[in-house]
Amino acid sequence: MEWKETYEIFPIMVDDSTNLRTVNFYLVKTDQSLVLVDAGIHNEDFMNALHKTLYENGFSVEDIAEIILTHNHYDHVGLVNPITEKHPIPVFAHEEAIPRLKRDRAFMEMRVEFYMKLYKEMGCGEAGDKRVAFLRESIEKNRNQSIHADINPIGSSQLGFEVLHVPGHAPDQIALYNEANQEMIAGDLIIDHISSNALVEPDHSGERLPTLIQHKKSLEKIRNLNLKQIYPGHGVLIKEPKVLIDRRLGGIERKAEKFKNLIREGISTGNGLAKSYYKKIYAKQFSLVMSEIIGHLDYLEANEQIKKEMKNGVWHYSVKE
Ligand SMILES: [Zn+2]
Structure with missing residues (x-):
């Protein structure tokens, strides 16, 4: 064709x-x-x-x-x-x-449970609970947006x-x-x-x-x-798509490196990294910030740059030397 x-x-x-x-x-x-x-x-x-x-x-x-x-x-x-x-x-x-x-009900409820477990394991505490409560309310509130x-x-x-x-x-x-x-x-x-x-x-x-x-x-x-x-x-x-794509790909590497350095300095949880890197934005854009952190942690882990260990229900990351 x-x-x-x-x-x-x-x-x-x-x-x-x-x-x-x-x-x-x-x-x-x-x-x-x-x-x-x-x-x-x-x-x-x-x-x-x-x-x-x-x-x-x-x-x-x-x-x-x-x-x-x-x-x-x-x-x-x-x-x-x-x-x-x-x-x-x-x-x-x-x-x-x-x-x-x-807005399939079973799917949306599963999604809320997913974030509940994820934020707990990232050590998010109250900020995570607040976000989960908001997501739970949104299922009902946004039903008519399907x-x-x-x-x-x-x-x-x-x-x-x-x-x-x-x-x-x-x-x-x-x-x-x-x-x-x-x-x-x-x-x-x-x-x-x-x-x-x-x-x-x-x-x-x-x-x-x-x-x-x-x-x-x-x-x-x-x-x-x-x-x-x-x-x-x-x-x-x-x-100029290629120039911009290269800039974005480079940005991912640079950010991953920054998070890796924070982990090396001893900040071990997802929540700790989010607070320390994003400061004021952490509270304002909690879910976006956590996505950035978790995405980069997964990326660093997949590249065998860091490893994680569960302690009291929370993942703690450390740099693989
Ligand atoms: Zn979009």
């Missing part, structure tokens, strides 16, 4: 007050179809932005033939319900996204793009790659102005995914492709 070159991508970038700067989603027009890739946040600003971009290009919502989701996060799926309720069209995502998008439409597992190609599984930031993250045009829509795999977080997550059986290792492998996978441009989930379009 020959990859189609004749398509046009219309970016929709909505300003965001956080350090993400913008939340992006994309309309892709091919010879035969109009497809929405990601669906922003569920509010009026995003709906207006979508309508504006459709209108400027001579379309309306009824012309959208399908929706593809790069991953399950709320800022990528917000308009799926309002669009599909009025206009039922197929929704495609990676298989791993389905229990998360459907995606109502059926979600179809995405295949290996869609719209003439190759579908690549690029987990790490999310277990279900995919990228759409067009070899002929050397471009890619890549969700939150890589962002120009900040390094994308590899968020700690369980797999469907409750085992911890090595998310930072996955993220690194995903970056290495796309580094080997011919790429001129990446359309990211946040911030500006990426014009």
Whole structure:
């Protein structure tokens, strides 16, 4: 099969007050179809932005033939319900996204148990308990945010793009790659102005995914492709992908080295590392900070740089000399 070159991508970038700067989603027009890739946040600003971009290009919502989701996060799926309720069209995502998008009760409860055990073993104490209580409340509170439409597992190609599984930031993250045009829509795999977080997550059986290792492998996978441009989930379009990918890969190594040095100085628990490295951000962004720490600990352990030992239910890390 020959990859189609004749398509046009219309970016929709909505300003965001956080350090993400913008939340992006994309309309892709091919010879035969109009497809929405990601669906922003569920509010009026995003709906207006979508309508504006459709209108400027001579379309309306009824012309959208399908929706593809790069991953399950709320800022990528917000308009799926309002669009599909009025206009039922197929929704495609990676298989791993389905229990998360459907907010499957058993899965969500398993996920809370997963974090409870994880934060205990990392020595997080009260901060961990607080986060777990919040997650538990969120199951009930966010129940109505589940995606109502059926979600179809995405295949290996869609719209003439190759579908690549690029987990790490999310277990279900995919990228759409067009070899002929050397471009890619890549969700939150890589962002120009900040390094994308590899968020700690369980797999469907409750085992911890090595998310930072996955993220690194995903970056290495796309580094080997011919790429001129990446359309990211946040911030500006990426014009020199290889340079940025190398910078991000280098960043992972540098951070791992910093954590290893702290462990060598005698800080042995995940929580101790998080507090000592992140200081004020620790309390403000507890779950992000713990993802960074745990991801790098898993990475250092996989590379046989450090080892761990359980004492009183808490993992203690030490440098392998
Ligand atoms: Zn995301």
